[in-house]
Every structure is written in C-alpha cells, then in structure tokens.
Amino acid sequence: xxxxxxxxxxxxxxxxxxxxxxxxxxxxxxxxxxxxxxxxxxxxxxxxxxxxxxxxxxxxxxxxxxxxxxxxxxxxxxxxxxxxxxxxxxxxxxxxxxxxxxxxxxxxxxxxxxxxxxxxxxxxxxxxxxxxxxxxxxxxxxxxxxxxxxxxxxxxxxxxxxxxxxxxxxxxxxxxxxxxxxxxxxxxxxxxxxxxxxxxxxxxxxxxxxxxxxxxxxxxxxxxxxxxxxxxxxxxxxxxxxxxxxxxxxxxxxxxxxxxxxxxxxxxxxxxxxxxxxxxxxxxxxxxxxxxxxxxxxxxxxxxxxxxxxxxxxxxxxxxxxxxxxxxxxxxxxxxxxxxxxxxxxxxxxxxxxxxxxxxxxxxxxxxxxxxxxxxxxxxxxxxxxxxxxxxxxxxxxxxxxxxxxxxxxxxxxxxxxxxxxxxxxxxxxxxxxxxxxxxxxxxxxxxxxxxxxxxxxxxxxxxxxxxxxx
Amino acid sequence: xxxxxxxxxxxxxxxxxxxxxxxxxxxxxxxxxxxxxxxxxxxxxxxxxxxxxxxxxxxxxxxxxxxxxxxxxxxxxxxxxxxxxxxxxxxxxxxxxxxxxxxxxxxxxxxxxxxxxxxxxxxxxxxxxxxxxxxxxxxxxxxxxxxxxxxxxxxxxxxxxxxxxxxxxxxxxxxxxxxxxxxxxxxxxxxxxxxxxxxxxxxxxxxxxxxxxxxxxxxxxxxxxxxxxxxxxxxxxxxxxxxxxxxxxxxxxxxxxxxxxxxxxxxxxxxxxxxxxxxxxxxxxxxxxxxxxxxxxxxxxxxxxx
Numbered sequence: 218x219x220x221x222x223x224x225x226x227x228x229x230x231x232x233x234x235x236x237x238x239x240x241x242x243x244x245x246x247x248x249x250x251x252x253x254x255x256x257x258x259x260x261x262x263x264x265x266x267x268x269x270x271x272x273x274x275x276x277x278x279x280x281x282x283x284x285x286x287x288x289x290x291x292x293x294x295x296x297x298x299x300x301x302x303x304x305x306x307x308x309x310x311x312x313x314x315x316x317x318x319x320x321x322x323x324x325x326x327x328x329x330x331x332x333x334x335x336x337x338x339x340x341x342x343x344x345x346x347x348x349x350x351x352x353x354x355x356x357x358x359x360x361x362x363x364x365x366x367x368x369x370x371x372x373x374x375x376x377x378x379x380x381x382x383x384x385x386x387x388x389x390x391x392x393x394x395x396x397x398x399x400x401x402x403x404x405x406x407x408x409x410x411x412x413x414x415x416x417x418x419x420x421x422x423x424x425x426x427x428x429x430x431x432x433x434x435x436x437x438x439x440x441x442x443x444x445x446x447x448x449x450x451x452x453x454x455x456x457x458x459x460x461x462x463x464x465x466x467x468x469x470x471x472x473x474x475x476x477x478x479x480x481x482x483x484x485x486x487x488x489x490x491x492x493x494x495x496x497x498x499x500x501x502x503x504x505x506x507x508x509x510x511x512x513x514x515x516x517x518x519x520x521x522x523x524x525x526x527x528x529x530x531x532x533x534x535x536x537x538x539x540x541x542x543x544x545x546x547x548x549x550x551x552x553x554x555x556x557x558x559x560x561x562x563x564x565x566x567x568x569x570x571x572x573x574x575x576x577x578x579x580x581x582x583x584x585x586x587x588x589x590x591x592x593x594x595x596x597x598x599x600x601x602x603x604x605x606x607x608x609x610x611x612x613x614x615x616x617x618x619x620x621x622x623x624x625x626x627x628x629x630x631x632x633x634x635x636x637x638x639x640x641x642x643x644x645x646x647x648x649x650x651x652x653x654x655x656x657x658x659x660x661x662x663x664x665x666x667x668x669x670x671x672x673x674x675x676x677x678x679x680x681x682x683x684x685x686x687x688x
Numbered sequence: 689x690x691x692x693x694x695x696x697x698x699x700x701x702x703x704x705x706x707x708x709x710x711x712x713x714x715x716x717x718x719x720x721x722x723x724x725x726x727x728x729x730x731x732x733x734x735x736x737x738x739x740x741x742x743x744x745x746x747x748x749x750x751x752x753x754x755x756x757x758x759x760x761x762x763x764x765x766x767x768x769x770x771x772x773x774x775x776x777x778x779x780x781x782x783x784x785x786x787x788x789x790x791x792x793x794x795x796x797x798x799x800x801x802x803x804x805x806x807x808x809x810x811x812x813x814x815x816x817x818x819x820x821x822x823x824x825x826x827x828x829x830x831x832x833x834x835x836x837x838x839x840x841x842x843x844x845x846x847x848x849x850x851x852x853x854x855x856x857x858x859x860x861x862x863x864x865x866x867x868x869x870x871x872x873x874x875x876x877x878x879x880x881x882x883x884x885x886x887x888x889x890x891x892x893x894x895x896x897x898x899x900x901x902x903x904x905x906x907x908x909x910x911x912x913x914x915x916x917x918x919x920x921x922x923x924x925x926x927x928x929x930x931x932x933x934x935x936x937x938x939x940x941x942x943x944x945x946x947x948x949x950x951x952x953x954x955x956x957x958x959x960x961x962x963x964x965x966x967x968x969x970x971x972x973x974x975x976x977x978x979x980x981x982x983x984x985x986x987x988x989x990x991x992x993x994x
Binding site: 326329330333334336337353503504505506507508509649650652653656657660663664667669 | 742763824828829846847848849850851854932933934936937938939950953954955956
C-alpha cells in the first residue's frame with residue numbers, strides 16, 4: 218500500500234518538478250507579477266469606468282456617427298500623478314464621448330518591465346510615457362511629425378526650442394515633452410538649522426554636501442541624505458563626471474551615445490568613496506533602509522527621517538505640500554559641484570514625454586489626446602505641472618499665476634539652473650541596457666561599504682560595465 | 689435496426705473506443721501542457737543558444753557563448769551560492785518542523801483537525817505577494833521584531849541592511865509554510881501499523897526509542913518524497929526575494945529565479961536567462977539524482993529486502 222502510494226507520488230513529483238523548473242523559472246514566475254498588477258488595475262478601472270459609461274451611452278446617441286474608440290495609456294509615477302492623470306482622462310472622455318481611455322499605472326521599475334513584455338508581443342499601449350531612456354524603445358515610437366503638419370497636434374503655443382528637446386538628431390518628433398525638468402537636492406530647512414549647518418548655496422560642493430550630511434546625522438540622529446532613488450545615478454554619479462574639467466569636456470556617455478564620454482575611470486572614485494562613507498557612518502540609508510522607499514512620497518525626507526534627498530524638480534511641489542501640512546519647510550538646492558567655480562553639470566531637460574506607439578490602431582486619436590494633454594489649460598490646471606514645467610506658453614502663464622509656494626520654488630530653481638553655463642551640445646539620453654549598469658553600480662557601493670572592494674575597484678568595475686554596453 | 693447499423697459503423701466504434709474517450713478527457717491537460725509548458729520549454733532551449741532579447745527582437749545564433757559566459761559572471765556565481773545556501777538551510781528546517789507538528793498532531797483529539805487546518809493556512813497564502821509584504825514590514829528597521837527587541841532593551845537588528853543576515857528572514861518565511869509537507873507526513877504517520885508500537889511498548893521501549901526505531905524508519909519513504917519535492921520547490925523560490933529584498937543588499941538575497949527574471953525582463957538578455965534556466969535544470973537533476981541514489985542507504989522499505 219505504502220509502496221504504491223509512494224511510487225505514484227514520486228513519479229508525479231519528478232515530472233512536475235522537471236517541467237516546473239524548466240518552464241517555470243523563465244516564464245510563469247516572471248509574468249505573475251505584472252499580471253497581478255494588471256488585475257488590480259482592471260478592477261480599479263472598472264470601478265471608475267462604470268458611472269462614466271452611462272453618460273457615454275447618452276452622449277453617443279447624439280453623435281452616433283463617430284465610432285467608439287478605445288485607447289490604452291500608461292505611465293509611471295507617484296500616487297499624486299496617478300490621481301490627477303486619472304482625473305484628466307475622465308475630463309477628456311467627457312469631451313470626446315466616443316473615446317474611452319483604458320489606463321494603467323506603475324512605479325518606475327515595474328513600468329519598464331511591463332513595457333518590455335509589451336514590446337516583445339507588439340502590444341505597446343497607444344499612448345505611453347518615456348523619459349531619457351527612449352533610445353531603447355525607438356522602434357516602437359511613432360513619430361508625430363505628420364500630425365503636427367496636419368494640425369492634429371497643435372504646437373502653435375510651443376516654442377521651437379521646447380519642441381527640439383524631444384526630437385532626435387534627424388528632426389523626428391519623438392513625442393511632446395510633458396515638462397521641463399532638472400535635478401536638484403530637496404532639503405529640510407529646519408533640520409539644517411537645528412544642526413547648525415549653513416544652508417546650501419548655489420555653488421556648494423560635494424565636500425560641503427558630505428559635511429552637512431555628517432553633521433546633521435551627528436546632531437539629530439537622522440539620515441543626513443536619503444538613499445539611491447531612481448534619480449541618483451543620473452543626478453549624482455553621471456553629473457559628477459560632467460562637473461570635472463571645463464564645461465562640456467566630460468560626460469558619462471558621449472554625445473552620439475555610442476561610447477563613454479570620459480576616459481579615466483578613477484574620476485568616479487571620490488564620489489563613490491563619499492557615498493560609501495556616508496552609508497558606513499549611518500548618514501545615508503543602507504540597502505535595507507532604502508528598500509523601504511517605494512516612491513518619492515515616502516522618501517525619508519518626506520517622512521522626516523532625512524535632511525536631504527535627490528529629486529527631479531517636478532517631484533518637488535508634491536513633497537513640499539506634504540511636508541508643509543506637517544509644518545515642515547522644504548527648499549531646493551543645486552546639485553553640489555566638484556569645484557565651487559567649476560561647471561554645474563546640470564542642464565534643463567525634458568522630464569518625460571508622451572509618445573504614440575507603432576502598435577496603435579488609432580495613432581491619430583492618440584496624437585489628438587497628447588495635443589489636448591499638452592495644450593488644454595483646463596487639463597493642466599488639474600495636472601499642475603506635476604510632470605514638470607509645461608512647454609505650452611499659455612499653460613505656463615496660467616499655472617504660474619496660480620502657483621503654490623512649492624511650485625514657485627520650483628520655477629525659481631529652474632530659472633536659476635537656466636542661468637548656469639551649459640555646453641553647446643548635451644546628451645541627456647540613456648543607452649539601452651543602462652539598468653544593469655546602475656544595479657551593479659549600487660552593488661559595488663555596497664561592496665565598498667562592506668569592505669569587500671575599494672572605491673577604486675568599484676570605479677573601474679562601473680566603468681567596465683558601462684563600456685560593455687557598446688560592444 | 690438503424691441503431692444496430694450505427695453501432696457497427698466506423699464512427700460509432702471510434703467515438704466509443706477507450707483510447708478516444710481517454711484522449712478527449714485528457715485533452716484540456718494535453719492542450720495546456722503543449723501550449724504553456726512544452727512549447728515554452730522547447731523555445732527556451734532554442735533561445736539559450738541565441739542572443740534573443742525582448743526589447744530589440746534581434747536574434748543571432750551564438751552557440752554555447754551564453755553557457756560559457758555564466759561561469760565568468762560574478763553575479764551569477766554569487767546567486768548560485770546564495771540559492772544553494774537557501775535550499776540547504778530551508779529544506780531540512782522545513783521538513784523537521786513539518787514532521788514535528790505532524791507528529792504532535794497524530795494524537796486522537798477532536799481539536800486535531802482544527803489545528804491541522806490552522807497550521808496549513810500559511811501554505812495556502814504563503815506564495816502570495818501580500819504575505820511577503822507583511823514579512824517585509826515585520827523585519828523592517830522599525831518593524832514588529834525590532835520594536836519587541838528594543839522594548840526588551842536589546843539592540844535592534846538591521847535584517848535587510850546586512851547581506852549576511854538578509855537571507856534568514858526569507859528562509860524563515862519558507863519554513864513557516866510547512867503545511868503541505870505536514871499533511872503528507874500526517875498521512876504517512878497514520879499508515880504505520882499500531883501493532884509495531886504496541887510490541888515496542890511491551891518490550892519496554894520509551895517514546896524516544898519508538899520515534900527513532902519505528903516512526904522514522906517507517907516514514908522514511910515519505911521523507912524521501914517530501915525532501916525531493918521541497919528541494920525542487922526551494923530552487924524555484926522567487927516571490928519572497930522579489931517582493932521583500934529585490935535581491936539586495938549587495939545581491940545577498942539574489943535567488944536564482946530572481947536572477948533569471950532580472951536578466952530576462954529587466955536587463956533584456958532573454959537568451960542568457962534561458963541558458964541560466966537550462967543550467968538550473970541540470971543542477972537540479974543532479975541533486976535529485978543524488979538524493980535518489982542515497983535513498984537506498986536510509987529509506988526503509990517494508991518489503992524488506994532486495
């Protein structure tokens with residue numbers, strides 16, 4: 218009896234085990250996550266879409282000539298962005314009863330994981346959001362030049378300079394920028410004062426930054442600076458390279474995005490050493506603490522456990538408001554420099570853009586939505602520049618008139634960065650495969666913290682990893 | 689008459705043939721197996737010899753390059769080590785725990801069913817993202833465990849900040865999900881004839897002796913089964929590492945399946961990820977084979993003799 222039972226179990230187990238491991242490790246495990254998220258999204262969508270549908274039907278009866286169209290759209294961001302974007306989508310659906318927009322939203326990493334699976338299956342969302350990493354997805358982007366020429370996309374209030382920031386070198390309009398953006402360091406004014414540390418100036422250096430972080434940590438027990446948010450590699454590591462030498466002499470990747478923009482890996486060493494030291498001393502969160510940060514709204518600066526954090530400035534008004542509710546004041550400082558009279562390394566760039574997908578059945582409708590999203594003052598009164606400072610002149614004027622304190626700080630800051638000397642040609646794009654380089658780079662810093670390798674070795678390894686992208 | 693004609697017709701006998709009936713009923717499985725297991729397995733084997741990536745969709749045959757590259761990949765070697773450590777610690781612990789609870793719950797009491805169900809609950813919810821998130825909170829810097837520790841005046845432990853410690857909460861979570869092995873052990877325990885125990889008691893054996901001389905040997909086939917199953921399952925663990933630690937700190941919890949996922953979907957090296965999967969298949973086959981070969985030294989068969 219027992220023997221038979223066992224024999225059956227074992228034979229089943231072997232078959233199941235083998236199948237499970239071969240197929241399982243590659244496929245189901247991976248799709249489980251996005252699928253679960255998708256399911257959540259769908260439930261949410263359904264709930265929100267229901268009341269809408271009735272109105273839609275009523276409206277459809279009037280203009281029955283137009284065929285119903287369903288557009289799919291997705292973005293990444295924080296909760297605030299999800300809420301306001303959902304709101305403007307409802308507005309658009311009301312104005313255009315034949316259009317229904319199914320939307321999905323993710324955090325940054327999950328967004329790109331999902332996007333990659335959609336690229337593979339040729340099902341990219343009709344309207345999707347991309348940042349400086351668009352070269353990796355260029356095959357899936359439908360250039361909107363023809364829609365601009367035909368007037369579907371209205372660019373009359375957008376200056377050429379702003380159109381250019383989302384064009385490739387051949388003049389193809391990849392998308393329309395959602396806003397201007399640059400990096401900075403958001404800090405808690407009172408925590409600086411409490412620790413008796415002078416407030417950051419426009420020309421402060423990395424040494425000042427590290428000193429401030431250490432002193433604040435010693436005085437308050439808080440983190441001096443928060444962790445490696447998604448901004449850090451570009452705002453910190455890559456900017457650090459651009460700050461060395463004369464303006465425009467060095468950059469992390471070269472202008473053509475086909476090689477490195479600097480030659481000596483050791484140029485990274487002081488920066489890596491500083492980051493590792495701050496973590497070692499407890500002035501910056503270690504890997505475990507960092508895992509607790511899921512998006513900018515629960516960053517340690519916002520929760521009151523850190524005095525500084527890296528931000529893309531479009532994120533600033535949101536966290537400013539959250540902290541203001543608790544009676545805390547945040548301010549923006551420039552990214553520290555290598556030398557106080559050296560290049561700033563920072564540039565004003567597009568925060569992200571909405572693109573039309575090659576896979577879309579309704580490219581024109583998608584472009585129409587993007588045009589509305591960029592140009593409608595009503596729409597942007599809801600969006601409130603959360604994706605960056607709008608590029609449409611009318612919208613910008615309207616928003617500036619009603620700017621909150623946090624937004625004013627952001628506008629001032631962007632104007633300030635605009636006055637910094639910048640190289641004639643800049644490259645703010647990321648090559649395909651950069652994710653792995655960034656992940657490894659973070660691990661190398663942790664290895665320096667653990668004493669497994671030296672900062673010099675970490676710099677060499679990071680350089681070698683980055684170089685490998687272009688083989 | 690017409691009925692009789694039909695009965696002799698080819699179609700009727702075909703449809704009533706035992707084999708046909710069998711295949712019809714098995715069709716849902718066969719269909720699912722071919723579409724969702726067999727085809728992906730074959731394609732992944734093919735991809736493992738190419739540089740296929742989902743983003744750019746290019747495909748070049750690269751021979752054994754992916755497999756050779758594995759051995760110079762620091763992250764891969766580290767993740768292989770971490771996974772072995774995870775399996776070696778979590779499987780024996782889990783089985784010991786499952787056996788203990790199953791053993792305790794064999795006594796005749798009306799509450800036994802209730803307890804068994806209660807202990808089975810973690811296995812039902814165990815693989816889910818929700819439980820992993822709870823686990824993350826429990827072991828966070830200011831999570832329940834550290835609050836309790838600091839309330840008792842002890843130093844708090846930075847579980848996920850230290851690469852030497854971070855794996856243990858994950859192991860604990862796996863061990864906590866001992867329900868399915870427990871149920872199988874409980875079934876096995878019931879199969880042991882009570883006459884053995886009576887005879888032992890008459891001979892004056894104490895509880896410990898009966899456990900080691902009767903229970904364990906009689907249960908050894910079941911232990912073998914559980915061992916094989918749990919080992920295979922442990923090698924495939926993904927959710928905990930993905931949700932709780934994302935493989936960090938410093939890849940200290942980068943379980944094999946998570947590494948495969950990262951390579952395939954995050955870094956766009958699908959071909960390389962497929963090669964990793966096939967390498968894992970070989971490793972797991974070898975380990976399973978070793979377990980089976982070793983079984984003749986410790987698995988007691990009631991037939992007695994060979």
